[in-house]
Structures are given as structure tokens and as C-alpha cells.
Amino acid sequence: MDGLKKDYVFHRDLKKKYPIITHGEGVYLIDEDGKKFLDACSGAVAANLGHGIASIGEAMAEQAKKAAFVHTMRFETNALHELAETIGKMAPDHLNKVYFTTGGSEANESALKLARQYHRDAGRPQKHIVIGRWQSYHGNTVGSLSAGGDVKRRHAYTPNLLNYAHVYSPYCHRCPYDRQKDDCLAKQNWTCVNDIERTILELGPENVSAFIAEPIVGSQQGAVPPPLGYFKKVRELCDRYEIVLIIDEVMTGFGRTGTNFATEQIGIKPDVITFGKGVSAGYAPLAGMIVHDRLIDSLIQNSDGKFIHGYTYSGHPVAAAAGLAALEVYEREMVLENVKEQGPYLVNRLLELKEKHPYISDVRGKGLLIGMELVKDIEQDLLFDPSEKASERLNEIAMELGAVFYPGSGSIDGIKGEHLIVSPPLNVSKKEIDEIVRILDEAFTIFKSQLRKDEMYEITK
Ligand SMILES: Cc1ncc(COP(=O)(O)O)c(C=O)c1O
Known part of the structure; x- marks a missing residue:
């Protein structure tokens, strides 16, 4: 704060001065x-x-002038439909339905809840526990923070967090299980994968709803890719124990790793991909999840077709226009x-x-x-x-x-x-x-x- 001028901003760090x-x-x-x-x-x-x-700003202004807000419980816009179609076509096969939120935390929160509702509606009402990984970040809302393994962010809120389980992710450079990468690969015996199965069995598979992971561990570990084959083994475990596999592409999605989604490189099909950040290239708060047809079919067949969830700003037209314009730039600029x-x-x-x-x-x-x-x-x-x-x-x-x-x-x-x-x-x-x-x-x-x-x-x- 400079002398006489009062500062009204609740800064990220209240003791720090930030460049404007x-x-x-x-x-x-x-x-x-x-x-x-x-x-x-x-x-x-x-x-x-x-x-x-300019083209992204102009697209947002155009949409704001036409219809700045409609509530998705009653109305939809062409911007919403066009963006969902574009993203659905970029996603792996069978992941077609796109649900929008404003940020990545909400996207993961939505995915965790969807997994739970999916199991409940399909006659597996006990399934509710999420397995996440230490040193992974999925957001700051209570559900996403509980699923994540960022010790420093969790610490202050430990009493408020949900009773989710965690395993270590494969940080082969300093394996938390003290294994050597070559040895794991040669013997095809991965302690990090065995530990997931041990955790599932300990919790009881009938209680486990979802497994969530970043394909490349971002902010918490500093861009750590998995060893080849890790996610194939994770997928097998999820199939064996009927666990929804959520791949958090909030940081990696939309070209960051050289493909539309990093999922393409880890060689598996998730049940849900969450995204954020890059979808609008930061021009508007926009995120969401892309959901496998199997989960959508179940929502239609086993319940009244409604996901018991939703945000006022889901599918916000101006944010959707920003997303569409940004995806056009990605394409145009190759x-x-x-x-x-x-x-x-x-x-x-x-x-x-x-x-x-x-x-x-x-x-x-x-x-x-x-x-x-x-x-x-x-x-x-x-x-x-x-x-x-x-x-x-x-x-x-x-x-x-x-x-x-x-x-x-x-x-x-x-x-x-x-x-x-x-x-x-x-x-x-x-x-x-x-x-x-x-x-x-x-x-x-x-x-x-x-x-x-x-x-x-x-x-x-
Ligand atoms: C992998 C991952 N998931 C989720 C989030 C949370 O997204 P947001 O900050 O938009 O809520 C982040 C943010 O850094 C992230 O990197």
C-alpha cells in the first residue's frame, strides 16, 4: 500500500507487493x-x-453483446454446443459428453461426484472412496483437495478433508518405494502399482469409487511423466475392481504436452478427462470434464437423466465464446x-x-x-x-x-x-x-x- 492510498485487495500474500x-x-x-x-x-x-x-477478445465481446448469460437449467446457446462439439471431437473415442465449469477444481469436484452418482445409480451404493496420489494437485475445493496429495495445501484443513486414500505416484528419479526403474521394467513388478491394488483391497473394492491422477504430475512435482506402461496397469486395476478412472488434464490438456490430451501418450482410455486452463488459453475462467458414453448411458438408464450437481456459471456463453476462439487460434497457428x-x-x-x-x-x-x-x-x-x-x-x-x-x-x-x-x-x-x-x-x-x-x-x- 503506498502511503495514503488504501489497498482493498485481499492479496495472495498479504505481506507482498505485486507488479500491476x-x-x-x-x-x-x-x-x-x-x-x-x-x-x-x-x-x-x-x-x-x-x-x-484480439480475435479472442472480440469473440467474447460479440457474445456478451448477444447473450451474456443464460442459465443451463432452462436455456443453452450455440456457443455452448459448438464448444462441446469441438472438444468432444478432440477427445479419445467414447468420451463425448462435455460438462463445463469455471475452474479446474470445480471440474475435478464434478468428476468425483459423477463417479459416486454413477455407482449409486448402477446399484453399487457403497462405492464412495476416492484414491488419489501424494504430491498431486487437483484443486482447492474440499473434494478436490481431499483427492489431491499436496501436503502443504492440505495441512491447514486436515480436519475438514474427506476420508480419501492416497498412494505414491511413480517418481522414478527418487522412487518413494526405493525401487530402480530398470528393475521394475525388467521384472514387470511395480511396487507403485501393487500399492494401488493393496489399497483397493484394504479399503474393500466395494467401497472404492474412483482413482484420480494427473498424466504428468504438474505443479506439485514439477512436470514428472510416468514410466511407460504405468497407466495401462492402472487402467487394468480400475477395470478389475469397477473403479472410475479420472485423468486430470487441467494442466496438460489442449496441446501442452504436444498432443491434444496427454492421455493419447499414456495409451489408455479414461472414464473421465477433466480440463481447464488451456481450453480458453486463460482468456476466460473455463474448465470442465469429458465423460465416457458408458457413464452417460448409465445416467440415462439408471436415473432420471440428471447429474445431481451444477453451477450457475456452467457453460457461460462468454467463456464458451472465449474457448471456441482460443481453439481456433490453436488450429490456425498450428x-x-x-x-x-x-x-x-x-x-x-x-x-x-x-x-x-x-x-x-x-x-x-x-x-x-x-x-x-x-x-x-x-x-x-x-x-x-x-x-x-x-x-x-x-x-x-x-x-x-x-x-x-x-x-x-x-x-x-x-x-x-x-x-x-x-x-x-x-x-x-x-x-x-x-x-x-x-x-x-x-x-x-x-x-x-x-x-x-x-x-x-x-x-x-
Ligand atoms: C492438474 C490440476 N488440476 C486442477 C487444478 C485446479 O484448477 P483451478 O485452479 O482452475 O481450480 C490445477 C491448477 O493448477 C491443476 O494443475
């Missing part, structure tokens, strides 16, 4: 002082086409092709940084969703103490230098483990990637000079 962004141009955001920030994380992996695209070209280039450039800066212990990801694990000393595999807030500090240095990244912590066990996500808009150019890497390089050098002081402090204290 006046506008954006392509991959850049520009603040009121004219400072440019290269948006190397697309906000929160949402602004996937960059900023200032964004998928660009991701396939720039993704490997970005990884190679980050691997060069890894050679130079001993704090990068791993570079991983898919397409333009790339994460780096950060350690204090790579030789000794010494982790940063969480109180050092290493990844956040690195990002603050980078912001001073003019680029913003997506920092995260708790990737190893919910508390320990630092990472930084690099996820620029999907239409990023090679030149802009070079600029991202140049700024990151400089940020690491400054970070190192600051770290030395910390280390000395630790030794002398």
Missing part, C-alpha cells in the same frame, strides 16, 4: 512502469497462447506442431544449463511442460532446506531480470524437494526460448552468489 500489469503482447506481460516480464510459465500453465490476441518442435529445443537448452549450474539435478517433462529439480549440492545429493525457499528465490531473481517461472516445493515428500517449471506459451519461438534460458542462466549465477552467504552462515552459526 497493464497489458500483454505475445509472450510478454508489461507492468505500469513499462517493465516487461517474459511469461515463461504461461501464468500458471494457463495463458497457453500468450497475451493480447500450435501442436510448434510444441513438437520447441519442446525438445527447450529441453536441450535446459540440459546445457544443467551442465553449467550444479543446482539442477533433473530436467524432465513432455512438450512444453518442463520441470527442473533443484538441489543444494548435486555431488552429495544434498537437498535444500524447505526454509531456504530456493525455488521461490530463484524465481524472484528471474523476475527482477525480466522473466517469470513457476516455482514449487515439496516435490519429494510433500515438504522437501524444490523444482521450477518452465512452460511458456505454446506458440513461443526459438528466439524467445533463448531469451528464457539466458535469463535463467543469469538468475542461477546470482542465486549462487547469494547461496554462498547462506552456506557460510550455516557453517559459522
